[in-house]
Amino acid sequence: MICAPRSGLAPVFAAIVAGLYSLMSDAGASVILPTLLMGIMVTSAVTGLFLILLGQLKLGNLVRYIPYPVMGGFFAGIGYIFIRGGLTVAMGNTPGLNTLTDSHLIALGLPAIVFALVLYVVQNRIDHWSSFPLLLVGAFAVFYGAFFAGDMSLASATADGWLPTIGSTPGILFPVVSLEDLGTVNWAAIVSQAGGIAVVALLSAIILLLDTSGIEIITKRELSPDRELKVMGLTDFASGILGGYPGVHVASDTAFTTKLGG
Numbered sequence: 001m002i003c004a005p006r007s008g009l010a011p012v013f014a015a016i017v018a019g020l021y022s023l024m025s026d027a028g029a030s031v032i033l034p035t036l037l038m039g040i041m042v043t044s045a046v047t048g049l050f051l052i053l054l055g056q057l058k059l060g061n062l063v064r065y066i067p068y069p070v071m072g073g074f075f076a077g078i079g080y081i082f083i084r085g086g087l088t089v090a091m092g093n094t095p096g097l098n099t100l101t102d103s104h105l106i107a108l109g110l111p112a113i114v115f116a117l118v119l120y121v122v123q124n125r126i127d128h129w130s131s132f133p134l135l136l137v138g139a140f141a142v143f144y145g146a147f148f149a150g151d152m153s154l155a156s157a158t159a160d161g162w163l164p165t166i167g168s169t170p171g172i173l174f175p176v177v178s179l180e181d182l183g184t185v186n187w188a189a190i191v192s193q194a195g196g197i198a199v200v201a202l203l204s205a206i207i208l209l210l211d212t213s214g215i216e217i218i219t220k221r222e223l224s225p226d227r228e229l230k231v232m233g234l235t236d237f238a239s240g241i242l243g244g245y246p247g248v249h250v251a252s253d254t255a256f257t258t259k260l261g262g
Contacts, residue, residue: 001215002253003232005245006207009200013245015085016043016196022094023189034181037243039190041176043197047246048237050201051208051229060209060225081199086112092161108161115139176243200246207248208232214251218258 020039024032054060087095090112091105099105115135123131147157157163177185212228228249236246 002250002257003235003247004250004253005247006204006250008207009203009246011082011085012196012200012203013040013043014089015081016193016200018085018088019094019193019196020186020189022088022092023192024186027186031184031186034177034184035186035189037177038182038185039193040245041240041243042190043200044240044244044246045237046197046240047201047204048233048235048240051205051233051236053233054205055226055229055233058226060227060229062209077199081196086116104161111143204236204246204248205229211249211251215249215254218251218255
């Protein structure tokens, strides 16, 4: 079986990171970077522990008994987090009622909303793998076309929030967060993202169990959902301790490997 990080978790992680950054925007890089990295590590470790707990309690078959309205409500909530996280990344601030009175924040968020609507319409009308990358390239072309037409410098665009601020950091692979950096981590900010961390854990469990059911059909053999939960939980916990991202089973990649004789 193939296990890997899932792109579906990326928007939730983006919301967590954006939320952490908005709480520490006035702090220096020596506080922000270790806190962001530790936030990812804590999320991965908590996800691993949650999967192990589900496996130990033998709740692997639970997903098969979740009512469709409950599942639909859960994914609707995930959709809200995706939208909120996307707007937070685009505007540099968590959206709220005060956003409606700030013309600059509206200007930053409007292109993201337009792109999302265009993407939704096009992908519903054109069912082809190339639609998304072509739209992405087109969006880049339109943005930088307007950027250069307006004679805006990179410095001014970054200062106005149109481009991210990228600092220079030493390329140290391990440890991801040193013992010295642990003292600068803003643990209160990480705790404030408990909701997002819980969503990552729940979503990972649901994706894992659903894909495990799919893998059973693909490989034509019965699997133990509880065992898969515990094995993946240990893996994710270790990944979190080492500074990694949580992963779960991938039915599509497993199907491809199976067809190749793996």
